[in-house]
Amino acid sequence: MRNLTPILTAIAVSFGTMTQAQTQQTDPNIVDQAPFASENAIIDTSIPFAIGAREAQQSLRGAFGWPTFQEGLVQGVYFRFDPDGYARFAPTPRLDTDVFEVICRPRTYSCMGRKGALSVILNSRGQMQLKIDDVQTGDRFFVSEGVSEIEVPERILQPLETQLELLLSSGGDLIVRRGDNEKDRISLSGFLAVSAYLRWVAARQDYSILPRGWPVPNAVGSDASVTQASTWQSPMPQPQNFPTGQNNLGQTQFQQAPQPLQIQVQPTIASSNQSEVDEVKSELKVLRELLMDRNQTSQAEQQNVPAQPAQTSQQAGMAGSIAQLMPQNATQQPVSDQIAALQRASAQIQADLQRLSQPVQHQTQTGLAQTTLNPTPQVQQTEKVMQAAEQSDRVVDPAMETAKRLQYLMTEIGLDAKTALMLIQLGEGEPQGNQAIATSVERPQPQEQQPVFQENVVAEILQELENDVLKQQQLKTSQIEKEIVMTEEEFVLLSQYFKSVVLDR
């Protein structure tokens, strides 16, 4: 519940923003003042994007505008950007030719780079995604550097692999050919800087997200995290520390938490999915406990309230569930409302789970995965073993579990006893985050099995939850049927009703 709050808040905020934007668009005379609202300032221009960049004052004559901006030179391109994220990158200091322009959606960290027909965005998994206007099936793509050019696969229009991104970042021109005709030629000058900028913005100006070799200033003060190993650039999978609850962006922030440039996509998704499943588990547990508590304390007061059909509540929108899930008035709400809210939350969680499982499926479709998701007989067998192991884990003695982990850390990893014990204690202190890591350390699993395994676990939990809800409903319905006894006087024929209305007039 606690973890869902920022997500739901973000949805509410974005909904409100959309409504506001629509209202403004309806009146053509209204001057759009939103661009300079302080809420739109997503970037601190005093934090240099690269060594040598400086914050400067804008020459404002009017009554509004951004007071500052940042300008500098990096990787051969000059740049300027405003607090709202609007940026321009060009090889000339005047920023007048061959300009890569970056525009951010108001009040979000979602930005897009544009140069001519080329658009670049950062997708939810931290990959660059290209879009080229007016491209048709059969068009071919080339990267040209002087007289030499190489053909690049059509996959550049899908989330970019590291190799392709590095190729495009090397400069030159991107050529689109239709048949023998050159349809478009787009300079890639500034592509590297723009992709770094998009990631830097999405990471709240965190230097650790910038590519290897990027000229960043020395870390000072709060940037001490740069020295932590978990934030280093590495081709190896890293535990993902998603910043959550830092601001009012919630869901957007969570989804757009950036990935290091050179990280392999597949393990990243697996580990992030694992941690999210853990979060969902804990939320389900909280929901269940909440329901049981409420039910016990207010059972007597809730008997006269008719239950609502579960089917209707499951179709409620996400925004509705935000208000329903807020705990402050929960004790005063009828139990049916709570059930409805829980059902909606259940539907929401199911949708979230589907969404979480999508990246892997998508990855499979795009050919990024090393193996397919369809379990072979051998994999199915492994899966069963894993399920059995998971079930057996639930009844394992905690002392045995600790001893087992200690032994693993000392023998397999080679840690000394003190360090191993400390790691285990840390793991116990942070059950959501480190438990996932410890589990993965304990039993390294094939990545392709992870989503299936997760789905099974979650489906099991959901089944339990639904059973609880159904029991509550059945109990209540029977009580209500007992309570409500209709007398004959309460029934009025429709014709008599109409007659009475006419006579009253």
Place this chain on the structure above:
Amino acid sequence: MQQNQSHNGKSRRGGGFGTGVLIASIVVLSGTIYAIGSTAKTIFLAQEEEIIPIIAGSDLDQIPALMRGNLPSVTTSLKHGLPMREKPPRMCEMNEDYFEKLDRGLEQPTGYTVRNEYVRQYRDRRGFLNEREMRAAKVAWHYFEKFTQETTGLANSVGNYPSTTLWDTASYMAGATAAYELCLIEKPEFDKRMTQLLTTIKSLELFRKEMPNKVYHTKTGAKVDYTNKPGEIGFSALDIGRFLVWMRILKNRYPHLANTIDSVLLKWDFANTVDKEGLLFGAYVDKETGETVYAQEGRLGYEEYAAKGFALWGFKPLLAHRAEPFLTASIFGIQVPYDGRDPRVFHSQNYVVTESYLQDGLELGFDLPHDDTSPEWLHSDGWRAEFADRIYQVQENRWRRTGFMTARSEHNVKGPPYFTYDTIFSDGYPWNTVTPRGDYVPDHAAVAAKAALGLWALWETEYTDVLYDAIIELYDPENGMYEGLYERGQGRVAIYTANNNGIILTSLLHKVQGTILTPYTGDTEVWYTAFRDQDVRERRQYPDPPQESDWLPALRHSVQTQADF
């Protein structure tokens, strides 16, 4: 007996002789002493009788300036005993033959006079407004009718965005003055609007109890930052300078508002605004320390215009009024002057635009602040008029050689970047259109409506007739005049601002009445006499009535005699 006397051989004189000599000596001595005494008395006592009493304000007055508040400001009319210019009547009160009697100096030779005054090659456009112009004036005034806040009397800078600056408030004052003089509104409404506005301005919370903040919320009158949230930015010397120009115009034209106007300015502290050398200083807040930072403000064009605003109230902005350091860039054969201060050193761009020259010409007649006698065609601030001629000519030349209608100024645009400096020259490039942070955005180049009609009012030429046709019907009757017409064919700049509509109204009023600033006809002013019994005038550096020695100098610069390519 006689022998005996002779026999003795000696003659003895009697005692009476000696007595006589003594008496004579005494008499001579006494006479000498008297003469000397009388002479001395004549010399010394006579000096005492001839002492000339020192009259306050006379040449012998050595008493501190604090006591000189009741001196009149010395202007050319007082100095030379010439008749002042007269305030023209409202358009609806003018005789039909009013313009037939005007002295337009058509036969006068062009160029500098021996006193560094300047006669321009082209004359102002003068006459009654025709139907098209009246319609434009009504629409422009409608902007202020629609976007003035009832609660404060302040007008929005841009459409319905409820914030404003002193620069744009001056534009509102210009609009109201023009509306009254062009008989669009009558005195009750004019007085009501101006009184409410001045009362509000007097009650505005100042930036750190010093000068007005750069931006205020028009609905609440609260000082705000650039996002229109409560806060403070600093103050702008240029904005204040323009505001002072219009406060002086209002005060001179409408003496019944004089006390209110003076009381507004007597709340402000000018101690850090004009330094001893006569440079203008704005202020901003240091981001790190939160302390006030004073920084020189203004570049060639705006700086001199603002300086004259301060000089109209007795300040001595000598350096700010000087063109130096300036350089020229040759564009289409014209040496266009631009500020010579290096942007890399001073971090302030040198934008060459039309607006500041237009405002000087329309409102001040390219005259010096102390000049209240010269005819319309003679500009006592000669080099300003001569530079303005170059600014006009280079734009006409561009039109003739490229076909681009050109009337460049700073202007708002709809959507990002919301504001552009659409310059004749800046950052080393001619016809440079840049954003406030310096991005080159040529797509936002436009014929600015205010610049076009300003040029039309001050230069009666074939080219400005073309500009007039392009702009005079460029309006939305519900909101006011559009900001301009995009140069690259994207249509109108669909945004409405106080500055644009105010300057358009000023241009139309100039056609009817000529120079907007009229002479001050009173004797002394509260502005100069208030707080004489306190040290407030010293602390806030309120000036004394300007004397001849305080006048800004009339200067000239080298004149371009042939095209420079």
